[in-house]
Amino acid sequence: MVHGNTLITNVTLEEPMNFPSAVRMHHLSAPVVFFSILFCSTAALAAHPLITDDTGTMGTGKAQLEMNGEYGRDKEEGVTTTTTQGDACFSYGLSETVDFVIDLPYIHSREKSEEATVSENGFSDTAIEVKWRFYEQGNASFAIKPGLTLPTGDDEKGLGAGKATYSLFFIASQEMDPWAFHLNLGYLRNENTLDEEQNLWHASIAATVALSEKLTAVANLGVERNPDKLASTDPAFVLAGLVYALSEEFDLDFGIKYGLNDPETDRTVLAGVTWKF
Template sequence: MRSILIMLGLLPLAAEAAHPLYTDDTGTQGAGGWQLELNADRNLQRDGSPATMLGNATLTFGATDTLDAFVSASWLRQWDGESSRQGAGDVALGVKWRALESGGFALALKPAVQLPTGSREAGLGNGQAFYSLGLIASWSGEDWMLMANAGAAYLTADTGNRKRIYSVAGGGFYRVTPTVRLAGELVSYSSSDLAQSEDPAFATLGLIYSPADTLDFDVGIRAGLNDAIFRSSFGAGVTWRW
């Protein structure tokens, strides 16, 4: 259950980010533009507990050239080879505003709220609402982009856990052909569990194939960097813009 809740806690951070990355960039859809992202990730645990699958759908609308609004919903499944449980997870709502742009450098703000729509008792949700604010910076060239994210979240319920969560992430893309980009990142964030001495951290390596300007396919692998998170994770997704 712990790894499920860890991944759910990253929903606001991951929403709008180019899967398989959790690190977001400052790009927006443009006024009137739409984007639909569908992806799934299978997480393998360190302690031999059941594997988990986290599916996610994010719909984004470009309210202006520099402001996006998004809604992100999740679906979870956990199984041990003999039985399984599944259901809807938490939902995140938010906006991304590109506040500054100069040459290849840009800054954006990303406030969001995560709603406790998934059942915590069933291991499908965090069981509490929380608010988050992310700061996004990006530097881009003709064939590359670097991104840095810093975020803070406030948990609303008094459950005996840490109520303020902080996250940092850094990643980038490199275009190897006109239709293929390599992606990579490092992510770390504070655990909500006061008894947890380690902050969860993981690394991601992925590939994005874009047969058209409006369509992306991606695959990626993540490796947990300590015992506070999954051992490894494999994912794939598709993104459509119109």
């Protein structure tokens, strides 16, 4: 199992077109900032490149360090947005059924339009999560994953929410060798200083299939509540990728994510490496 999140190194971001131009030129897009934070929170225990988590845990005393990156491109209403993100995520098994995860993303962003170009960089909000697999019977299992984000990012630069947020996810997994299927349903209380929607939800499903002893194919479909209060459409995505086990300790992964509607980034390439010890 690969635990993933998002460190962000070069981002070209888009402001909501209904924001005043003065705001757009001085702050990154509030929805984009939120989705960066939500992605970290949602994916902190997910098998990268998947967004959807599974019920698997590390095991008592075992740890994992994951380094992930992604490059996204989006074009809408004359504004082209490119994002390059990266992430370092540390996971530790507190018991056979409980994992602890911490993630501190970094963002470098650049937004370009016909009027001007804006860039910001710095640490975003720190994500902390605990996953507990509370039920396991045969090939079916259930888990819950409470999470907390700390306002370590500069909200005035658009790098954080400005307040602590919390979340709770329900996870279900079903294994049917060589297949596995996963469902995530989540709620996030998005306390913020950016005038965003505060009550948010996430729903996603994922499937994996072992193609060989070392190679696994993955697919993912999901939708999230748009934090933009004026938006009428919630962002939805589809993702496909591969995970290759170099050894028992190291995995490599690669994926491509496509937006199914305008609020979601048009396309994103994801890659990562995982060290288990």
